[in-house]
Amino acid sequence: MPDVHSQHRTGIALVVVAAIAWSTAPFFTRLLHLDSWTILFWRGLFGGTFIALFLVVAQGGRGAKNLMRLGRGGALVACFSAVAMLAFIPALQLTSTANVAIVIAAQPFITAAIAWLWLREAPSAATMLASLIAFAGIAITVSGALAAADLRAIGLAVLVMLAFAVMTVAMRRHKDTPMVAAAAFANVIGAAVSVPFADNLLAVSATDIGTLAMFGLCQVALGLTCFSLGVRLLPSGRATLIATLETPLMPFWVWLAFSELPSGRALAGGAIVMTAVIADIIGNDRGLRTG
Template identity: 25%
Template sequence: MSTHTDHQKGLLMTAIGGLTLTIDIPLIRLADGTPWTIMMLRTGTTLLAGLVIWAIWRSLDRNAPKLIPGWSGLAVAFCYGLTGITFVTAVYHTSTADLVFILAFNTVFAAALSWLFLKERPRLATVIAMLAMILGVLIIVGGSVGTGHLFGDFMALCSAFFVALAITISRASGKDMGFTGLVGVILPLALAAFMVSGEGFHVNAPWWIILNGAVIMPISFFCLANGPKYISGPEVAMFYLLETVFAPIWVWLIFAEAPTRNSLIGGTILIATLVAHSLWQLHEGRKRRAALAVVHPA
């Protein structure tokens, strides 16, 4: 398979994962339960669905991807496990707009980690984009001071970092991590089950969170976790922009939750920066392919 075809496959896969992920937060909110109960149902059904899919795949093809491919797979699973904890915590401690806007910051983390560990030095345009996104996040977090959302914003920032770290490790290993993110939910599942055993089971509409865990999360986790095998870490991270754009719209339509002024300003900076940088990357990619076509004509 050619490198160009691999790149297209990676783009399509991560686009499907990003689009599917946009309804994650609305489904969590619709379930109307306590954080630990929601986390337990979400991760439990995700793990069950992932194991069933893997078992069927394995029975049909002995070359099916491993659940956890070595130590790098274990590290990726751990990162996604931490993401599951910090993400659900953030859903209950900050606004949806703040959460998804800050999650878009994983692009900056991905670029920085790729620079430090993969020696993929960012170009000047990427550095400028990173600085603009830092400004956007600072505006959002600054608006949360005194509102009770600061802890939730911090949890969202932790989620962005852990996702970027998982992407970087996946890309460095070059291994198939499609099921690793699904297995990683064991960590938040164990923690949530322990907490629920003490406080009790509380959820008013469990079918929404079961749909989320059994269908939405396996699709998005598989696609986004497998993306780094074909495209760069920053490119994978940018597909989380789809959730940044659409999740607040779904929440506004369903729950009439409007973002704050600071959230809109900071979010606009983040989205505009990501769109501009993505267009620049697309333009540069076309230039490189054109140059290669001239140097190595068919």
């Protein structure tokens, strides 16, 4: 039991780091005045390179071999991860972050449902209650924002949410597959798909290259690597619930960099989301201690 308890704590820490990393996406997107496909190409190229380097440095020859033996499970994860990445940046550019967030906030519910159908992994009642509370908090944050929403952006956000949910459950299903290597290949797929559609692939400044490199390192490589490692140690629904910490953190980085104060709704909704996630972590932690 102590081993299970320690694994859960490690999984929580990794997913929290992933959520913080992912929350920087609007910040980097705001800095770049490029078309979506150009951003996706360079971000994928840098993200995939950094993840591959991490594997080789951390695992040596074994890491290099993992890049060559994904198998069916790894290919499945890589493909769904690539779909989520390809849809996310255009969604952010077509409408407000709030509109995208309200759709993606449904991930814990969808992930839990897929995990139950595919793995018979039933989420705890506490996690489902916390997911509902977190969703209510995000609904408060974006209340009134959907009236003028761009339908294409909402459709892309739904695609992000569904692809990410399937990817998460696939990671749990294929635990023996090198998922960090799969994350590297997801970026390669995303970069390759972007090439025919990019308008300014080579017309990027040195400043843009630096920003894109940091985008790939901080938001993609760090986020996907930590999530790929952490999701193995947590139930799928709980992992995606913790990952919703990304949503209230998104406006924080924009405020920090661009002095844009979040609305009262955003502050209230963000507080509810963080309270729900923290309560779930504490509640399940106590359950593991007494179980």
